[in-house]
Amino acid sequence: xxxxxxxxxxxxxxxxxxxxxxxxxxxxxxxxxxxxxxxxxxxxxxxxxxxxxxxxxxxxxxxxxxxxxxxxxxxxxxxxxxxxxxxxxxxxxxxxxxxxxxxxxxxxxxxxxxxxxxxxxxx
Numbered sequence: 001x002x003x004x005x006x007x008x009x010x011x012x013x014x015x016x017x018x019x020x021x022x023x024x025x026x027x028x029x030x031x032x033x034x035x036x037x038x039x040x041x042x043x044x045x046x047x048x049x050x051x052x053x054x055x056x057x058x059x060x061x062x063x064x065x066x067x068x069x070x071x072x073x074x075x076x077x078x079x080x081x082x083x084x085x086x087x088x089x090x091x092x093x094x095x096x097x098x099x100x101x102x103x104x105x106x107x108x109x110x111x112x113x114x115x116x117x118x119x120x121x122x123x
Contacts, residue, residue, distance in 0.1 A: 006033060010040055028114045031084035035108065038082050039075070039120050054078055060102065060122060068093050068102075075104055075120075084111050 005013040005020035013020045022030045043053040054060070060071050072093045079085060091106040102122040107115050 003030065003033065006036070010036065026084045026111055028110050028112055028116060031082070031110045031112075032116045032118070034082050034084060035079065035116065035118050038078055039104075039118065056122065066095055066102070068095055071102060072104070075106070079106060079108060085109075086111050086113075089115065 003022050005015075005022045007013040022033055039054070041053040043055045043058065044050045046052050054074065059074060060066075072091065075093075076088060076091065079088060086109045089107050089109055091104070093105075094103045095101070096103070104120040104122070105117070106120075107117050110116055
């Protein structure tokens with residue numbers, strides 16, 4: 001499977017003035033990119049499927065009384081649904097009330113038996 005490569009800002013990545021491609025059959029790079037894309041995709045963001053994506057506005061950002069257990073449960077469910085993710089071995093979630101910022105870190109094991117780490121900050 002091939003997909004366009006994304007840079008650290010989730011923008012399309014160009015190499016030598018050409019769109020770069022991540023290709024292979026479930027390489028760790030491809031799995032990590034799928035994971036980042038899943039965690040940063042908002043529900044209702046894609047006009048062809050309004051149910052696709054994470055319910056950030058509904059259940060994460062839109063609540064005055066955040067329940068970190070519910071947020072972590074939503075994120076874990078989405079992560080385990082990413083193709084190439086075998087299991088979550090460690091995760092942590094933290095909420096900074098002053099900045100209204102949720103930080104989530106996760107270590108997953110890929111189907112290649114590699115550990116992939118992803119950090120997500122939600123404002």
